[in-house]
Amino acid sequence: MTTRLFLSDLHLEETQSPVFLRFKELMLRECRNVDEIHLLGDLVEMWIGDDDDADIARALTQVLSHACQHCSVFIMHGNRDFLFGENFATQTGVKINPDPFRTEDGLLLTHGDAYCTDDTAYQQMRTMFRSEAWQADVLGKTLPQRKALGQMLRAQSKAENSNKTGNIMDVNPAEIHAQLQKQNVTTMIHGHTHRPGIHQSGGTLRYVLGAWEHCGWAVRQDSDHLELFCFSLARPYASKLRERQP
Numbered sequence: 488m489t490t491r492l493f494l495s496d497l498h499l500e501e502t503q504s505p506v507f508l509r510f511k512e513l514m515l516r517e518c519r520n521v522d523e524i525h526l527l528g529d530l531v532e533m534w535i536g537d538d539d540d541a542d543i544a545r546a547l548t549q550v551l552s553h554a555c556q557h558c559s560v561f562i563m564h565g566n567r568d569f570l571f572g573e574n575f576a577t578q579t580g581v582k583i584n585p586d587p588f589r590t591e592d593g594l595l596l597t598h599g600d601a602y603c604t605d606d607t608a609y610q611q612m613r614t615m616f617r618s619e620a621w622q623a624d625v626l627g628k629t630l631p632q633r634k635a636l637g638q639m640l641r642a643q644s645k646a647e648n649s650n651k652t653g654n655i656m657d658v659n660p661a662e663i664h665a666q667l668q669k670q671n672v673t674t675m676i677h678g679h680t681h682r683p684g685i686h687q688s689g690g691t692l693r694y695v696l697g698a699w700e701h702c703g704w705a706v707r708q709d710s711d712h713l714e715l716f717c718f719s720l721a722r723p724y725a726s727k728l729r730e731r732q733p
């Protein structure tokens with residue numbers, strides 16, 4: 488009997504933002520209620536390396552370290568935080584899962600961007616960002632250099648409205664189907680597209696997490712029962728789960 492919580496696309500930037508406050512409340516509360524919390528990518532708007540000393544990086548480290556004392560926390564790389572590395576994992580206690588990741592009870596977890604195959608320009612960029620050579624080059628720069636690069640990329644992303652749903656292509660259903668068949672599972676959970684919903688097709692189920700914009704989104708798993716839910720970011724997070732029995 489596994490209880491899990493899945494989140495993605497928080498795009499955390501500021502420690503004083505409602506998004507970060509709700510995330511903190513949720514993590515500190517739910518780590519006592521579930522066995523595992525899975526962060527399925529784009530937890531932060533940008534990660535420039537595990538040595539980042541920005542407020543949000545420190546605050547995030549604190550929250551995750553605390554949560555890891557009570558439950559298992561897994562991180563998957565999104566297209567904005569693919570530089571989370573082993574130092575961050577060691578510091579906090581989180582485990583970094585590969586994308587896709589298949590749970591032992593047959594859920595296929597993915598950030599989702601790998602299946603947006605209709606956007607060929609995006610896939611070319613993705614291949615570059617995920618290459619060892621590009622990552623080694625970036626991580627070889629000094630922290631101040633990476634901070635400057637991060638600021639530039641953030642400004643560019645804002646100017647282009649990169650996080651707006653209309654500017655993110657949806658997944659390709661045939662690619663999803665092929666991946667589910669390859670992994671021999673029928674249920675997938677992903678984020679990235681900022682199009683929350685549940686899709687049923689040919690005996691498969693796909694849960695899509697939403698971005699934390701107008702509200703927060705999560706999928707809750709209680710053994711074989713899955714539920715997609717949203718909650719207000721304007722007031723403190725209230726769990727619907729009972730505390731785990733000691």
Ligand SMILES: [Mn+2]
Nearest residue numbers: 529565566679
């Ligand atoms: Mn994404």
